[in-house]
Amino acid sequence: MSTLENHNWEEHWREEVDQYTPPPNAVDWAGMSQLLDGASAPQGHRIIDEDIPTQATRSPWQLLSQISWNQWLLLTITVLGLGYWLGISQSALITQEMDDAYQKVDTIPGLNFPPNYRVNEYYTYDEDGQRSVVQLRDTTFFSQRIVRRAPRNYTTTTIDEKLVYVDTVYTLGAKGNLHVRYDSVYSNGVSIRSIPARDGEEGEHSNAHQPAKGDLADGPSPAFVPSSAPAAPPTIFPSVTQDTSGGEAPTPVPEKTSTSITLGVIVEPLPIHSIPLGADYWSYHVEELLKSGRLKVQRISLENGHFPPIRQRF
Amino acid sequence: MSSQPDTSNATLIAACKAGDRRAQEAFYKHFFPRLLPVTLRLLRNREEAVAVLNQGMLKIFRALEEYREEEKLEAWLVTIVRRTTLNFIRDEGRARRRFKPEAYDPPASVANGALDRLQAEDIMKLLHALPDYLRIVFSLSVFDCLAHKEIATELDITVAASRWRLAKARELLRDHYTSVNRINEFLS
Numbered sequence: 230m231s232t233l234e235n236h237n238w239e240e241h242w243r244e245e246v247d248q249y250t251p252p253p254n255a256v257d258w259a260g261m262s263q264l265l266d267g268a269s270a271p272q273g274h275r276i277i278d279e280d281i282p283t284q285a286t287r288s289p290w291q292l293l294s295q296i297s298w299n300q301w302l303l304l305t306i307t308v309l310g311l312g313y314w315l316g317i318s319q320s321a322l323i324t325q326e327m328d329d330a331y332q333k334v335d336t337i338p339g340l341n342f343p344p345n346y347r348v349n350e351y352y353t354y355d356e357d358g359q360r361s362v363v364q365l366r367d368t369t370f371f372s373q374r375i376v377r378r379a380p381r382n383y384t385t386t387t388i389d390e391k392l393v394y395v396d397t398v399y400t401l402g403a404k405g406n407l408h409v410r411y412d413s414v415y416s417n418g419v420s421i422r423s424i425p426a427r428d429g430e431e432g433e434h435s436n437a438h439q440p441a442k443g444d445l446a447d448g449p450s451p452a453f454v455p456s457s458a459p460a461a462p463p464t465i466f467p468s469v470t471q472d473t474s475g476g477e478a479p480t481p482v483p484e485k486t487s488t489s490i491t492l493g494v495i496v497e498p499l500p501i502h503s504i505p506l507g508a509d510y511w512s513y514h515v516e517e518l519l520k521s522g523r524l525k526v527q528r529i530s531l532e533n534g535h536f537p538p539i540r541q542r543f
Numbered sequence: 544m545s546s547q548p549d550t551s552n553a554t555l556i557a558a559c560k561a562g563d564r565r566a567q568e569a570f571y572k573h574f575f576p577r578l579l580p581v582t583l584r585l586l587r588n589r590e591e592a593v594a595v596l597n598q599g600m601l602k603i604f605r606a607l608e609e610y611r612e613e614e615k616l617e618a619w620l621v622t623i624v625r626r627t628t629l630n631f632i633r634d635e636g637r638a639r640r641r642f643k644p645e646a647y648d649p650p651a652s653v654a655n656g657a658l659d660r661l662q663a664e665d666i667m668k669l670l671h672a673l674p675d676y677l678r679i680v681f682s683l684s685v686f687d688c689l690a691h692k693e694i695a696t697e698l699d700i701t702v703a704a705s706r707w708r709l710a711k712a713r714e715l716l717r718d719h720y721t722s723v724n725r726i727n728e729f730l731s
Binding site for chain 2: 238239241242243245246247248249250251252253257258260261262264265
């Protein structure tokens with residue numbers, strides 16, 4: 230008998246059995262009743278039986294397949310909105326953390342760009358070339374943007390229509406701030422770094438017009454501008470003082486004095502919001518980050534591919 | 544029996560949940576005719592089938608608290624009863640044993656070779672004449688429409704064994720019915 234013939238009579242059998250409904254008799258129910266009497270479960274007790282199909286057997290994919298298109302649309306909009314809100318809130322949180330961390334290193338928030346640079350310390354050099362701090366003042370501001378172009382190690386800027394040469398050293402701080410260090414200052418093409426000005430004109434730098442700390446809104450001050458007025462009491466250096474003891478008629482030598490000049494200053498720009506970098510930042514925050522679980526310490530081992538002896542060997 | 548949501552079923556279920564014995568009896572008698580063939584076509588005789596069906600009914604009464612989808616009530620009930628029956632078969636090891644087939648008394652009213660014209664009671668008699676290990680595979684394949692892979696999983700046998708048993712059951716059913724009918728014709 231072929232498969233088709235099998236299919237014919239099996240189909241007939243299936244229909245017949247489906248319509249077959251033998252009625253129960255009294256004995257059947259009596260047996261069932263005895264079962265119910267003997268196995269009454271306590272009220273509220275949940276029966277867990279593997280033979281009982283439950284709704285929990287539905288997979289999440291089956292549930293998702295029953296969602297209509299408008300429900301999908303609503304779900305998508307909700308998820309996107311939630312993601313956008315989370316992104317906004319997280320970025321605000323990170324920015325706030327960076328602001329907090331920046332304020333700890335005593336910087337001044339900026340108002341505009343280009344920022345005003347601040348000058349904290351002033352140095353002078355004696356005739357032996359030793360640097361000494363002669364002034365630790367309030368912050369002095371000026372707005373010129375200092376740009377050094379390689380390979381030169383100095384830059385030029387104009388202050389009160391005078392060309393000033395400034396040697397600069399750039400360093401990148403832990404917060405991504407650009408520190409500009411003024412090692413030497415030139416005026417009118419003459420280096421005044423190691424030779425203190427003796428004529429008292431071009432080498433004098435006055436900070437008399439510095440704004441008080443916090444006067445950011447007043448704009449740049451004329452600080453760091455050469456002026457004729459000495460900024461500090463003159464200092465007489467023995468090596469530049471003419472010897473007038475003995476000998477012939479003394480030649481009138483103009484009194485040479487050395488004035489305090491501003492040679493070394495540290496200029497810090499205003500905060501730049503960027504991703505925190507640098508070992509200083511991490512060492513500063515490492516304990517805090519470890520406690521909060523945002524930083525994980527991983528031992529160097531062969532498994533993670535960072536075993537120094539192996540690397541060095543090859 | 545309708546598969547649509549039925550308010551009378553809902554009322555009956557609510558009363559059964561409350562433990563009303565008369566409601567449970569009505570529920571039992573209402574669904575008994577539909578559920579008994581599920582066990583009857585898998586097991587050897589009616590007594591055994593009713594005993595297993597009652598076990599399944601007990602599980603159903605206990606699980607009515609879990610039931611929420613009234614539109615699929617009948618399918619839910621059939622599933623419970625079929626799983627209970629298969630568990631019984633596994634526990635008894637019937638899927639592997641080779642019992643001797645019972646004697647078969649074919650109906651005289653059915654013509655020779657008319658397998659496609661048999662009535663349900665005669666079909667059941669033919670089925671019960673098969674050895675257990677063949678009848679169970681045949682019933683699951685033909686009446687429950689399970690694939691051989693599913694049958695193999697349920698009975699803990701191989702797929703090849705399931706295929707072979709189905710073919711063997713078909714062969715035995717045909718041969719048995721034909722040979723007995725020849726005897727009947729000769730006697731008549």
